[in-house]
Amino acid sequence: MSSLILVLGDQLTETLPAIANARKTKDTILMAEVREEATYVKHHKKKIAFLFSAMRHFAKALKDDNYRVDYVSYLDDNNQGSLLGQVRYALDNGNFERVVCTTPGEHRLLKSMQQWENELGVPVEICEDNRFLSTPQEFSEWAHGKKQLRMEFFYREMRRKHHVLMDGKNPIGGKWNYDSQNRESMPETHKVPKHTTFDIDDITQDVIELVEREFEHHFGELDNFFFAVTRKDALKVLDTFIEERLHNFGQYQDAMVEGKPWMYHSHIAFYLNCGLLTPKEAIDAAERAYHAGQVPLNSAEGFIRQILGWREYVRGFYWHFMPGLKTDNYFGNTRSLPSFFWDAQTNMNCMRQCIKETEQNAYAHHIQRLMVIGNFSLLTELSPEEVQAWYLLVYADAYEWVELPNVAGMILYSDGGNLASKPYVASGSYINKMSNYCKNCGYQVSKKTGPKACPFNYLYWHFIDKHKEKLSNNNRMAMIYKTYSRMKEENIDAMKDDATIFLTKLTKNEEV
Structure with a gap:
């Protein structure tokens, strides 16, 4: 019995059972650059180029x-434009008795695949x-019966x-988590190793020429293409990170510096999420480096x-809470994305830097995504549906299983707290502490109200005021609401007025 084995663009791993069990003389592996998957959101040009190139190199291997x-x-003449259409075409034009595939990373696609047997007439x-x-x-077994789900306990x-990093039954060093040591701002003069x-x-x-022609209206730049597109080169990215960057990664992992998008991060999520690297080999490499005394x-x-x-955790969370996670909207936010999410034309330097780097690289590190762009998205009441689509399309490591829990749960708190213990919102002081963005901004982070005040300052307290009924009983928000209760009413009113002016400008798509 010959099998048609479908391999998706984020399944570029030879050890997948669907591939590893293939009989080389009888079975056929099908891979396709289908229009439906490339365009259901307008993915970043670099993201498409990276995946198409990695797919072609994987097929060659x-x-x-x-x-x-x-x-x-x-552009093949027999490209059917969809995965189901392509599988049906292959079955009609070949001698296959069954289709084999691997669980995809999207709920919608899995639900479609589960109907294929009826639609195609083969197992x-x-x-x-x-x-x-x-x-x-x-x-789901771990989550069953728990009133609150928290990553820290799943991680343990x-x-x-x-x-991993264990001394018998106890964590090495006596603590499970060293996050408190991983929040230092980085001096501007610090020389960061060049990214690979x-x-x-x-x-x-x-592929780059194809994307330039066929996806010219998609977001992003194609210049300075930097990705590894083979497993050999992806391994080189990992090895170089362990050797050159991991030592300082912990200390500066939350830091942001203007003009330095890569910092000490690993940049391997691209390759983990498409399959060129496996999580175990990345974990093993870091653990070996620690035991060898190379890194703290x-x-x-x-x-x-x-x-x-x-x-x-987020992968398990995604499948546990779908499909409701995609439509949750705890705060009822509906405002459309402002145009500067696409062109970075804003007087807020932190947003300008993070969006511009996203446009250039299809990449921004987790604090830029969470505490700058994400923080702004929640404080300004942007539509979860639109924010989710934006994050999915702009980042080359984004697939729905990883993007949606991070955006819906961590960034927007639209799931009402199933993922995060509190909304991740902050005023301008946090951004000023963790970056040098504020010194070149059109606003002043030291000002709380008025036309020159940092918008994050008054938007933050507007958010706290507006949602006090939903959030004031949250234990992790208690100190914030205690501070809020001591604020003068005229100060609260001034910040609410400034927030209203700012949000009105956003709604009208005026420059901010």
Whole structure:
């Protein structure tokens, strides 16, 4: 019995059961650059170029390893425009008795695949994605009966289960979490190692030219293409991070510096999320570096927590709470995205820097995403649906399973607190503490009210005031509401008035 094995653009891993169990002389691996997946949101040009190039290189590697591969490029005459259409076309034009695929990273696509057997008239096997260190079923079992779900406790279970940074039954160093040591601002004069880049080969060049022609109206720039597009080069990114950046990663992982988008971060989420790297090899590399004395514990633990803790947690959370997570809107926010989310034309330097770097690189690190762009999105009452679509399309490491919990739960609190213990909002003082953005801003972070005041200052207290009924009983908000209760009424009114003026400008899409 010959099988048609569908491999998606974020499943570029030879050890996937669907691929590893393929019979090279009988089965065919199908890969396709389908229009539906590339355009259901207008993905960043660099994101499309990266994935198409990585897919083409992966298909070549499979062919070189004597797999039978049917690769359908974007402009092929037989490109059917959708995954289902492409599978049906392959079945109609080949001799296959079944379809094999791997669980996708989107709820909508899994629901579609679960109907394929009826629609196609052949058996369809959906294999478990074995690249994660926990399964959605394990997460749901862990979550069952709990009044509150918190990543920290899930992370501890994962540490124990996989014996990572453990001393017997206890965490190495006596603490599970060294986050308190990972919040230092970085001096502007600090020299950060150059991020890893690669020469553009003929395959990538062809893809870049394709994207420039076919996706010219999509967001983002194609210049200075830097991605690894093969497993060999992705491993080089990981190795270079461990050698050059991990030592200082913990200390400066939350810092932001104008003109330095890459900082000490690993930049491997691109490759973890499309399959060129596995989480276990990244975790093992960091743990080895710690045991070899190359990096301090706070750096190794902070990096491992992002993968073994947060990444695994949000994936389980996504499948546990879908499909409701996609439409949750706890605060009832409906304001449309302002135009500067697309062109970075704003007087707020922090937003300008983060959006411009996103436009250039299809990348921004987690504090830029959470505490600048995300903070602004929640304080200004932007529509969860529009914000979710924006984050999904602008970042090259974004797939719905990882994007949606982070945006709906962590950034917008639109799920009402299932993911985050409190809304992640802050005034301008936080951004000033963690970055040098404020010194080149059109506003003054020291001013709380008035036309020159930092908008984050009065928007923050407007948010606190507006949502006191929903948030004042939250234990983690108690100190904030205690401060709020001591504020003079005229100060509160002034901040509310300034917020109203600012939000009205946003609604009218005026410059802010």
